[in-house]
Amino acid sequence: MSNKKVVIIGAAGYVGMELVTQLQPLSGQYDLYAFTRDNGSFLLEGKKITHLTASDVAAHAPFDVIVNLAYPTTAKPTSFPEVNKGILKTIRSLAGSGSKIIHVSTQAVFGFGMDKEVTAGFLKNRRDFPYIEAKLSMENSIKNEFPENDLLIIRLGNVWGPGSGTWTGALANKLLFGQYVATEGKDGYSNITDVKNVASYIIHLIQKDNLKGKHIYHLAEFSDVRWSRIIKLMATELNVEPVYARVSTNYPLTLKDDVTKVLKFPSVGNVYRELVWGRISGSYLRSLIRFLGASKFQKIKKTETRPLPETQVLSKGELTHLDVLSSDKQFKSILEEDWKPAVDFEQSWQIVKNWMKDVGY
Amino acid sequence: MSKSLGIIGCGAVTQNQYLKALGMYHDIAVKYVFDINQELAHVMAAQFGANVVTKEELLSNSDIVVIATPPSTHFQLINEALKKGNKVICEKPFVGSVADCKELIKVAAAREAELYVAHFRRTFPSVQLAQSIIKSKILGNVLGIEVYEGGRFSWQTQSGYVYKDPYGGVLFDTGSHTIDMALFMANIDTGEFEPEVISITKDKSEPSHEIAAELKLKSSAYDINLKVKLSRKLLLSNKVKIICENGYMDIPAGMANYVRIGSKLSSTVVYSDTKYDDLMDCFAIQFNDMFYDKPESIFSAGRFLNLTKILEVIANK
Numbered sequence: 001m002s003n004k005k006v007v008i009i010g011a012a013g014y015v016g017m018e019l020v021t022q023l024q025p026l027s028g029q030y031d032l033y034a035f036t037r038d039n040g041s042f043l044l045e046g047k048k049i050t051h052l053t054a055s056d057v058a059a060h061a062p063f064d065v066i067v068n069l070a071y072p073t074t075a076k077p078t079s080f081p082e083v084n085k086g087i088l089k090t091i092r093s094l095a096g097s098g099s100k101i102i103h104v105s106t107q108a109v110f111g112f113g114m115d116k117e118v119t120a121g122f123l124k125n126r127r128d129f130p131y132i133e134a135k136l137s138m139e140n141s142i143k144n145e146f147p148e149n150d151l152l153i154i155r156l157g158n159v160w161g162p163g164s165g166t167w168t169g170a171l172a173n174k175l176l177f178g179q180y181v182a183t184e185g186k187d188g189y190s191n192i193t194d195v196k197n198v199a200s201y202i203i204h205l206i207q208k209d210n211l212k213g214k215h216i217y218h219l220a221e222f223s224d225v226r227w228s229r230i231i232k233l234m235a236t237e238l239n240v241e242p243v244y245a246r247v248s249t250n251y252p253l254t255l256k257d258d259v260t261k262v263l264k265f266p267s268v269g270n271v272y273r274e275l276v277w278g279r280i281s282g283s284y285l286r287s288l289i290r291f292l293g294a295s296k297f298q299k300i301k302k303t304e305t306r307p308l309p310e311t312q313v314l315s316k317g318e319l320t321h322l323d324v325l326s327s328d329k330q331f332k333s334i335l336e337e338d339w340k341p342a343v344d345f346e347q348s349w350q351i352v353k354n355w356m357k358d359v360g361y
Numbered sequence: 362m363s364k365s366l367g368i369i370g371c372g373a374v375t376q377n378q379y380l381k382a383l384g385m386y387h388d389i390a391v392k393y394v395f396d397i398n399q400e401l402a403h404v405m406a407a408q409f410g411a412n413v414v415t416k417e418e419l420l421s422n423s424d425i426v427v428i429a430t431p432p433s434t435h436f437q438l439i440n441e442a443l444k445k446g447n448k449v450i451c452e453k454p455f456v457g458s459v460a461d462c463k464e465l466i467k468v469a470a471a472r473e474a475e476l477y478v479a480h481f482r483r484t485f486p487s488v489q490l491a492q493s494i495i496k497s498k499i500l501g502n503v504l505g506i507e508v509y510e511g512g513r514f515s516w517q518t519q520s521g522y523v524y525k526d527p528y529g530g531v532l533f534d535t536g537s538h539t540i541d542m543a544l545f546m547a548n549i550d551t552g553e554f555e556p557e558v559i560s561i562t563k564d565k566s567e568p569s570h571e572i573a574a575e576l577k578l579k580s581s582a583y584d585i586n587l588k589v590k591l592s593r594k595l596l597l598s599n600k601v602k603i604i605c606e607n608g609y610m611d612i613p614a615g616m617a618n619y620v621r622i623g624s625k626l627s628s629t630v631v632y633s634d635t636k637y638d639d640l641m642d643c644f645a646i647q648f649n650d651m652f653y654d655k656p657e658s659i660f661s662a663g664r665f666l667n668l669t670k671i672l673e674v675i676a677n678k
Contacts, residue, residue: 173613176621177630360598
């Protein structure tokens with residue numbers, strides 16, 4: 001009997017590279033294929049995996065299992081819907097009627113501060129931050145595009161591990177350089193999942209043959225660990241004192257709140273930034289800006305006198321970060337019962353601690 | 362009267378950074394564009410409001426020439442531009458060998474032409490702050506420098522030079538930035554030193570994607586230990602550490618306005634009064650220096666000889 005063919009879209013990403021590493025001992029059972037961005041394939045040099053490009057997909061399709069880890073990340077938010085369409089097109093080109101599709105999504109579909117009701121069912125598309133809208137829309141698009149296929153969606157908690165950009169690297173740097181790491185008096189649930197466990201769970205689903213129909217999983221095996229514990233561990237390692245913000249992130253905001261906030265400082269640049277990066281406009285208006293041409297806004301911006309921000313002014317990204325760290329909602333795991341995590345929290349922390357030492361912290 | 366500027370190379374850096382940065386000047390006009398990819402040249406010319414010309418026409422008609430091509434082409438293009446008497450601004454990394462570096466500095470001097478290298482991270486407030494602290498000798502003499510920069514590679518290169526060109530690896534790409542920051546902050550980018558190899562490990566020959574190196578930088582005035590760790594696969598701490606007689610300083614590799622200063626007893630974060638909210642502000646400072654003939658510019662080619670020595674030693678291992 002021939003091996004099952006497994007293709008990973010986004011194999012050169014953070015989760016993708018761990019998944020490819022964990023799949024290496026199984027390369028006798030599975031024929032592994034990677035679909036990466038053009039400049040990502042060299043990251044997988046030396047691994048037992050075949051690189052696919054759009055032009056040679058037809059020779060290998062259909063695949064038994066398609067794992068989608070790709071999502072809009074580097075493009076401008078106005079292009080997110082287009083990027084999603086491209087990913088869908090790729091999945092379509094790889095899939096057959098019997099393909100099992102494993103799509104990796106995020107807890108952010110419930111809001112950055114988890115302000116929506118958490119349910120293991122499909123959610124309606126809604127106006128929100130571009131990243132969240134893109135993730136929501138992809139879940140629904142895959143469901144609608146592949147009604148007959150087995151579809152397993154894994155919503156991940158905050159993915160951490162050695163070299164995780166947001167939840168280890170950024171946190172360590174914020175601690176080291178005295179930036180706000182959390183909001184004073186708000187000790188949120190970390191809702192974290194270790195990258196090793198994410199890869200392990202995906203492999204579990206690849207191997208399990210009796211999963212039919214549509215399933216939605218939530219993976220945050222260390223969700224009960226509070227941020228204060230993680231911050232204390234890292235701060236001790238760095239020999240620094242954490243700095244806490246005294247700000248209110250004020251989520252969830254209504255459309256009226258969003259508009260009022262923009263009208264407080266109605267400069268062209270501010271309005272443009274809110275329309276593109278904020279959640280005031282929703283994906284339709286963002287697409288409209290894209291077709292109208294962002295350069296028109298940029299030309300107007302050139303004539304603006306832009307005051308230097310005050311030291312303590314927080315960016316939207318920093319506010320979002322604080323919002324996630326302040327969430328008092330626990331994103332509990334909903335998983336196949338026969339899966340056991342590859343690492344527990346103590347092991348996970350030891351790995352992160354060793355990484356910190358190794359990379360210069 | 363405005364000066365005419367010509368750009369050679371219409372890849373990612375021109376599209377993402379120079380298009381915006383060069384549009385900020387009333388007296389400098391991007392008039393000429395050249396790229397071996399004609400289609401790309403026409404797209405960028407339309408965006409700049411410039412003309413697509415041959416390389417020869419560009420060199421003959423421009424007052425200022427910006428070279429933003431893959432690094433292995435730099436030497437020849439700079440050489441040609443200098444010989445036409447142009448003011449030349451070269452995107453980093455400058456060149457791959459000390460011999461090439463010295464030759465270009467010599468050509469520029471002979472023609473009384475100006476040659477700059479766009480290591481814009483020197484303008485970061487944190488870098489300026491760190492340099493002034495080291496210069497003040499509050500921390501004493503510099504004993505060691507550690508450089509860490511790494512993350513999964515995501516730059517949307519047009520030519521693919523980052524994994525084809527021998528000067529496209531992590532060392533010349535992001536490494537040249539961070540090592541340059543370190544030398545500048547430690548005030549050892551001027552005056553000459555000789556690098557002595559203690560150890561170098563790489564994932565492969567150039568263009569490499571992962572490097573760990575330890576060197577000794579020796580001059581009559583100092584003997585500084587340099588540790589370099591670079592990766593395109595794994596996120597590193599992305600900072601420079603400067604270790605001095607009385608303490609140490611951590612400086613972020615990215616744009617920031619703070620550094621951490623510490624000793625064995627305690628540490629604290631120190632802020633610069635200057636803060637930018639856009640990388641373009643740093644480009645503007647850099648170009649002001651280059652366009653308006655600031656004497657003893659921190660971007661003059663001569664200030665990158667020591668950097669090139671380090672890059673060459675690590676690259677050839």
